Amino acid sequence: MTRLRDLIGDDRGAVAVAVALLMPVLIGIGAFAVDVSHTRLVKNRLQSAADAAALAGVQLLGDQAAARTRAVAYAAANVPPGFGAVTAAADVDFGSFDPAERVFTPSSTDVNAIRVVARRDAERGNAAPRFLAAIFGDEAIAVGASAVAARTITTTYGPPELFDLAPEASDYNEVYAYCYNYAGTGSKSSRRTKMTLVARNITPAVAFTWPDCPKGQSLSFRLRNVRDARNDARLGKPLKGKEYNHYSDTVIEDSREVFDFAGRKILETVRCDTLAECKPKNAGGALPYGKDREPNREDRPCVPGKFMYFGWEDRPPGLGWTDQDYDDIVFVMRCPTGLSVAYGASRLVR
Secondary structure, eight states, X not given: OHHHHHHHHOOTTHHHHHHHHHHHHHHHHHHHHHHHHHHHHHHHHHHHHHHHHHHHHGGXXXXXXXXXXXXXXXXXXXXXXXXXXXXXXGGEEEEEEETTTTEEEEOSSSOXXXXXXXXXXXXXXXXXXXXXXXXXXXXXXXXEEEEEEEEEEOOOOOSOSEEEEOTTOSSEEEEEEEEEOTTOOSOTGGGEEEEEEEEESSSSOOOXXXXXXXXXXXXXXXXXXXXXXXXXXXXXOOOOSOEEEEEOOOEEETTEEEOOGGGOOOEEEEEESSTTTSSBGGGTSSBOOOSSOOOOOOOSOOOTTXXXXXXXXXXXXXXXXXXXXXXXXXXXXXXXXXTTSOEEEEEEOO
16 A cells, blocks of 8 residues: 555656647747747848839839839849749839828829839749748748839929810919929029910910929919900000019929918819819819818829819909909819929838
8 A cells, every 4th residue: 555655646757748748839839939030030031122122123113124124133132042033023013102192003104103022932932931830731931021112203294284264354364384493592583494474364375385394493383463454465455454473483392392472372272083073073073162262282292193283363362352262274284104204312102
């Protein structure tokens, strides 16, 4: 009996049994920790490769074939040889990035950005290995990363898609387009060049060559308003009414246009998704409608694929009677694309 009690009370070897029972759990925890760390390392390397490829490719947006080739090469150069081909030509997309909405929209024509994907997976034959997890039969996984790089657009529009100067107005109105060196020094008047008459509210229509503004300058607008002189202008008589000139002297900040006009409420701006949308709400569009109201000031940049509406009040508040409906002079501009405009700095945006 003594021996039986001794055997029952002997716990030697219990730890070994416990360890043996817990070994699969311990191995699983170790496998998880090791493989999670390794997967994170792989993803970080892929992210670096995608970032480098996007920044390299965005420099060549005007030549998409060259930009794609360059992006693929930079992705390959920024990963170890054992990673294989992480980026193929099909992993490079071009399109429009809207910094206000933080959205990238693929397009071959509305372009100011590039998106690059770097990936390891079974289809490419370069799936990321898992080490201790292979004990349980799970040998490799897919890991990927993507990056979007965009170039800041100096908003340089082409001629308007739509122009309408209210023909019933009693005032004589002219609209000029010009280039403004917003980053320069000196008086504002000295920084205005290529002043071009582009529209007036009498016939015949104006023939003009649209000003092409160099990098670092903005396309700006001037409204010349002569009170109660439209009929004189139409008949070719001297203009006797009081004359006002309003200059936008546009400044570009983070791809957004900021208009001056000496603080006067003379211009309404609205960004439209389509040309058809650039009409008043009472006509099924997106534009404000009504008199005696505050003008909308668009704070989103004009990005490829969109349109910008300009609605002018030829008699702004404080300068005589006004109905404040901001539709005396109307024009709609197509937002510039990455294939035709000057650019600012390149940056990763997503």
